[in-house]
Every structure is written in structure tokens, then in C-alpha cells.
Amino acid sequence: MIRQALAVFRKDLASELRTRYAINALLMFVVVTLAVIMFALAGETLTPTALTGMLWVVMFFAAMSGLSRSFVAEEERGTTMTLQLLASPTAVYLGKLLFNLLLVAALNVFIVALFLLVMDQFVVSQFGLFWLVMLLGSLGIASATTIIAAIIARANTKGTLFPVLSFPVLLPLLMAGINATKIAVEDVRWDAVWPDLQLLGSYIVVITTVSFLLFDFVWKD
């Protein structure tokens, strides 16, 4: 099962590397968004906490513009049936989840790196914690959006529907993630971050389990 999931993941990765549908558009999206933010804030001094909020806004919208790709692409190219004939739903789900996870993690690393580079005021006090939160955040975003991408791939208005469906589901993650990142940035007490990490962790388990159980109904007609 794991090996099949890995094969699906490798297929998506090879396909993405060959066509570069998502990667190029996403990198440009991030650059453009950051440019707009810098343009809008020209001369303003912002606190690290305000910038943390902005970082998550960029992360959320970047995820919203890229993560539906894996399923929508199958639907648009008409290969959904091919994949249904090739692999079990579980293998497909895990493979796509893995692909989305890699995509969102790479994207977030890129966003954070750019943020640190261009935003002088963005100073992180606890890098270990910061990256831990980023990792958990990426995991959560990937697991929540994978199942929703599978849902919207079957709908008519794919692009606009994705953020609409994702936002309410992602809200607990966003709240805990933003809070935890603020703590990592501001360097307040370490133990203050525990509740947020606990919430992030349980959110990831809950949403992944639910998606895992429900994917069959989404994937099979």
C-alpha cells in the first residue's frame, strides 16, 4: 500500500516537474503577493507580530491557489478514470497527500525565506520553534486541502470554490498556527506555546483520519 502510494506520489512529482503547471505559477504568485505587500507598506514600520499575520495570509492564499492542482489536473486531463483503474483509493489519497505536503512545505520554506530576506522588521527569536510550527502548519494545510481538492475537482466552479470550502475547515489551524508563530517570533515563554501545538497536532490527526475514511466516497462515482 505504502509503495503504491509512493508510486502515485512519484508520478505526480514527475508530471509536475515535466509540465511545471503549479510550480511556476505559485512562485510568481508568492513574489507578486510579497511585492504588493511591500508596495502597500512602503515606509511603514510594522511589528513582527503584524508581519506574522501577513505571513500566514500569504501562506493561506498560496496554498489556495496551488493545492487543488493535484486533483483538478487529473479531472481536467481526464485521467481520473485511469488512476481509478491503476490504484486503490487509499493509495491515491496517500500519494496525493504526500505530494501536497511536499508542495506546501516547499512553498512555505520559499515564502519564509523571502519574508526574512525582504522584510527587515521580521525577526524570529526562536527558530527551532518557528520551523516546528511551520512544519505542523504545512502538514495541517496539506491534509485539510487534499480532501477538499478531491471534492472540488468534481464540481463545475473549481477555482473559486476551493478557498470557500477550505477556509471554515482551516480556521482552527490558522488560529493556532498564527498564535504559535507569534510566540516563536516574540520570544515569550516557551511553555505558552504548548496549547497551540496540542491543538495543531490533534487537528492534523482528526482531519487526516476523517479524510482517509471519506475519500472512497469522493473518489468513486
Added chain:
Amino acid sequence: MWWKILLFFWIAAFSAIGIVTPVAGDLGTVGMYAQMDAAKLLPVKFTVVDRGRAATEEEGGGWLLRGRDSHDREADFRFAERPADLETAEGWLVSARYDTQFHRVEVAEVLGASPAFSFPFIPGLEERAKIIFFHVPMAWMTVIAFLVSMWYGIRYLRKKDMDDDFRSAASAGLGLLFCILGTTTGSLWAKFNWGSFWNWDPRETSIFVLLLVYGAYFALRSAIEIEEKRAALSAVYSIIAAATVPFFVFIMPRLMPGLHPGSADDSNAGPVLSSGGMDTAMRMVLYSMLAGFLVLYGWLMSIQMRLHRIKLRRAESAA
């Protein structure tokens, strides 16, 4: 048939009781306001202990009598003139304030004689406390309709019966209606009582999330043409949403400080759940309204189902 008439009268009657029943304070409230806002007139209910006498010139004239409130506290009440039904009335509901100079209650206006039934006067809420009879049942129905919608969604996934999908969608529609009503009433009320329409109080956040979930649910439904697919996908979405919504609806508002009753910085669990903290009469009206709204929801659901069946039959006979 009979139960629909009963339901109509039930809700109408308890709405009327909720709205019409006067709010009446006692001597405790009058005394409290004397120290804060001496000029403010409050509704006070009392029973007559002593029918009293005409007040002398030094006492300001009028009529003086002795009254007792519901907590067995007594004080002198001065009416500007001899009350009309002095001999028959066992008590009065009056608009009054406490006079700290003469240490007596100054009656400005008689609101009613021999008052029977009243809600307690809650400082800071006053007549506005009555929103609880409407707002709270609406909020409850919002959550209940969502859970019912999810329940029928799960049933659809198990049995693939299109009627279950329709029930799920109908329940979500009613839930959205109650959600909008609850949000609007709450928001208007908040402007008058808390000072702003919206303040991201944890409870406000939770109803906002529910509103988003309902909106997303219908956006998804409208975007899928094949009925079976629409049924399966919207059921899956409502289950996913239900896995994340409890954080907002049941946990966060109780554990975080906020403006709503039942928040973490409150001493009780809110008016509905805690046993104390609410006047018996108000509690009775609130529970009756909750029951009425619940039956109303059930009735609306059955109307929707019947309408659905009629439409199906017409479509069949047309084909």
C-alpha cells in the same frame, strides 16, 4: 392538524408572555441605583404591608405607604397623590427611584395595580434581557439543524437513498435561516447593549464559522449537476466541517473570556445549562420557546419533505 394549531399558539403565547410580561425590580435594585444613578427611574414591584396615610407638608405631600418586595425587604413608598385603588390593590408595579434624603422610595408613575407575574429586573440588561427567548433558541436550532444535516449525510453515504440527501439539504437550509436570524438579532442587540454590532466575541466567531460552513455547503451543492455526486460530496463536506466546528461551537466560547454569558470569565455556565442563575419564570418561558422552536423546525422539515415529494411526482407525471 391539532398539533400544528397547538404549536402556533404555543410559540405565539410564549412570545407574547416573553414580550409583554413586565420587568420589575425590587428594593435591592432601587437601593443599588441610588448610589450610582440617582435620577434613573426603575420599575419596582411590591406588595402592600400597610396602606399608610397622607404625607405631611414636610414630607412632601402625597401618600405614604409601606411595601414589601419579593425578598422580604420593606421600605416606605411615597406616591405623589393618593393612589386610586388604594383599598383594593394588594400591591403595585411602579416606576420609582430611591430618595437618599428622606430614605424612601419616590413613586413617579403607577404602572399597574396588583401585579401578578413579572421578570426580574437585571441591572444593565433591563428589558433587553428578553432577547434570550428568541436569540438563544435560534442559535440552538442553527447547531441542531447542522448536526441533523450531517446525520442524514452519513445516512446517505451508507444507504444511497436520495431522500436522505434531500433531508440533509433541507435541514441545512433551515439551519442557514436560523443562523442568519440568530446573527442579526444578536448583532442588533449587541449594538445597544455592548456598544458595537460585532466584536469577535468567541460566540460571535463561532456563529460566523457556522455561517461560512453553511454558505460553503450551498456553494458546493450549486456547483455539482449530477444529483448522486452532489449528494455524496456535500455529505462528505458536512462531515469534514463537523469535525472542525466543535472547536468553535462547543469549546472555544466556554473556555475563552468573552461578552456572552457562559464565557470563561463568568461564574456560571450560561443561562441555559446552569441550574442556578436564572429566574424560574424566565427559565420556563425560555425552555418553552426552545421546545416550540424545536417542533417548528421539525414541522418545517416535514413541509419541505412533502413539497419535495409533490415536485418529484409532478416531474414524473410530466415525463
Added chain:
Amino acid sequence: MKKRYLIGGGIVVVFLIIGGLSFLNSSVEYATLSKAEESGKRVQVTGTWVQEMSTHYDTENNRFIFYMRDEDNRVAKVEFAGAKPNNFDLATSVVAKGRYEDGMFKASEVLTKCPSKYEGNPDGDHPDGIKKSSL
């Protein structure tokens, strides 16, 4: 197949509870007056109105001035751009939104939180004229 849903459902419930419990440990951060002064940002301070100190309404500039005590027991002058809020005298706590400037908290919005007990006022200090009847 059935077992799969049972196990999955069990995991979901357990972790929903674990996630819910995280709120119990969280010390939700209020901005305090000291923090507001330090940062100079627009914040939301929760506290109580200090009844012993004078309140004042400046009709000319439409300013309401009162003193509030925050969670750290620090007292500061609050200048609210507006008339005295509804139910101000009765609020169990007040939430002031604004920023700390010129040695006082300049609030653009003041929210008043009311008592949540839906019952009458049985006890408390009574003025001399009100007496418990001796039944």
C-alpha cells in the same frame, strides 16, 4: 469495512477531546495597560471601572473620561471619544479599544460587559430606608 469506520471514529473523538483540552491550558493573552504603553499599538484592554475615582463628561469635545483598572491592578485614565456608554455604571467589566498616548489610554470604542445572572438582586448593601422585614 465496518471496523475501519469504528476505529477511525474512535481516533477522531479522542483527538477532538485532546484538541479541546488544549484550550484549558491556554492562557489567553489580554493586552494590559503596561503592554499598551510599551508597544503604543492599538490594543484591546479588559478591566474594570474604578468607581472611587471621578468620571467626567466633556460636552464640548464629546469626550468621556474615566479610570480603569486592568488585570495587573494598574489604574489608568481612559479618554473615550464619545458619550458615556450604555450601562456603563452597571458593567461588571469594560473592554476599551485604543492606544496608550500622552499618559492616558485613548479609546475609540468602549464595550461594557453586563452581569450574566438572569435573576433579581437579592442581597447587597441597602440604604437605611430599606430593611429586611422581621417575619
Added chain:
Amino acid sequence: MHVQAETISKKFNRRAVFRDVSFTVEPGEVFGITGRNGSGKSTLLRIVGGLLTPSGGEIRYRLGTVAVAPETLHRSIGYVAPYLTLYEEFSAEENIVLYARIRGLRHTHAEAQALLERVGLPVDRRDPIRAFSSGMKQRMRLVFAILHRPPLLLLDEPISNLDSEGKRIVYGIVDEFRRHGAVIIATNDAEDIAQCDRTISVEAA
């Protein structure tokens, strides 16, 4: 592969495509599904292939005496249809490697070459399937279907877009897989029907 379909019906938006279709396919048999355009041949084939859930009825699959669970059905089925799209950004051999890997099979370069030769595709083409002609794509679909040697082959209009050589290859495969398991063909073509041992006609309800 033994397939037993009992009172299968399918509805789209409450409109019945077909109702109460029952049939049995024995191992070693070539079974034909015929019917006018729009009668639901492809829909029925998709249901047999586990790609669509029927609105009513049940299909049971048996390999020897062992029942095949729906979750593992995809391993036992090869499917060819004009509406089946392969991964067109990859070349023919890359596609084969991909199928083998996802199915968890071992594959060698020689095996891939042999498969391509078998369906009459040039073995050294590096360009993606996107650049293939429709007949070449149809041959590639055959590769997709027979790679894992499934005991049940489902063919939806298998000779569409094919020249006479292609037809011969298809019928050769049908012959081979009849011995190996069972074949179901959805078609209206007389040549195809001639290959079948039995046929069933699906009529719109």
C-alpha cells in the same frame, strides 16, 4: 474470473439509464454487450469495472472459488475505452514504468519493449503520448489494459480508430485473455460481435 450481475440499475438525476440488468460471465467466455447509442453500454461496463456505483443491484466477482473484494478489484481488471485518457505528458515507455510501479509490479526495459512490440507501437519513440495519433493512442490503451495480465478484460469499442492490423492485434489479445480469464466487449460492431460467445442487449428503460 467469474462475474455475476444481479438486477443492476443505474439512474442519473433520477432518470433511469437502464433497469434490472442481470447476466453471468463464466471463465473462458467472451461476453458481448450491445445496444443502441445512449442505451447505457458504457455505463454498464463502467459499473462492471467498479468505476461507477450502481443505483440498485449487486455484482459479485470470483476468482476460482475466492471472492474478489471491491477494494482490490482494480488489480483484476484491464479496461480499454475511447474515453480513457493516459498520462499524455509522458512517453510510451515512461507510461509503462508508471503503471507497473503503481500496480506494484516488477518491470524491465525488455518487458516494456516486448509489450510495445506486441501492440505494434514503435519501441524507441521518446516523444510524449500527446503527439500520438488516435490509433496509436488506442494501441497504448491496450498496453495499459494487459500489462498486469488481469483475469477480466473490459473492452469498450476496442477497434475504434484502428486499422486492420490493429484489429488483428485486438482479436489476438481477446483470444489470449479468453483462455486466461474472461472478456467483456461493449460494442455494436459486427466483427466484434462475431468474437463473442454470448451477447446481451441493453435497452434504454
